[in-house]
Amino acid sequence: QVQLVESGGGVVQAGDSLRLSCVASERTFNNYFVGWFRQTPGKEREFVAVISNTGVTEVFLDSGKGRFTISRDNAKNTVYLQMNDLKPEDTADYYCAAAATFLYRKWIAEEYRFRGQGTQVTVSS
Numbered sequence: 001q002v003q004l005v006e007s008g009g010g011v012v013q014a015g016d017s018l019r020l021s022c023v024a025s026e027r028t029f030n031n032y033f034v035g036w037f038r039q040t041p042g043k044e045r046e047f048v049a050v051i052s053n054t055g056v057t058e059v060f061l062d063s064g065k066g067r068f069t070i071s072r073d074n075a076k077n078t079v080y081l082q083m084n085d086l087k088p089e090d091t092a093d094y095y096c097a098a099a100a101t102f103l104y105r106k107w108i109a110e111e112y113r114f115r116g117q118g119t120q121v122t123v124s125s
Contacts, residue, residue, distance in 0.1 A: 002026040002114040009119030020081040022096030030074035033099045038092035047107040086123045093118040
């Protein structure tokens with residue numbers, strides 16, 4: 001069982017930056033697909049970004065393109081989500097999810113076997 005722990009969320013002002021971390025208990029975390037999702041009460045869950053086991057990255061969220069970057073540090077078993085120029089509409093609970101296999105439908109949260117508890121990001125205007 002892989003444990004994922006997110007951190008780095010907080011309350012910030014519009015225009016600020018945050019770097020979210022997703023730390024895994026699994027030493028071979030570098031072999032996993034890792035995605036970031038966000039959820040706001042009353043809204044649909046959104047797929048934010050993904051990084052493959054080979055380091056290929058993609059930001060899916062249209063509003064995040066140019067502002068969000070996903071990366072990983074395999075030595076630290078950690079995947080990051082760097083978020084710049086934050087906007088109030090970025091307010092959400094952000095969580096990471098991981099899968100040990102190649103994902104064709106990487107935008108579907110249920111495809112990931114493991115997920116963390118999430119970290120709250122609140123952006124004030």
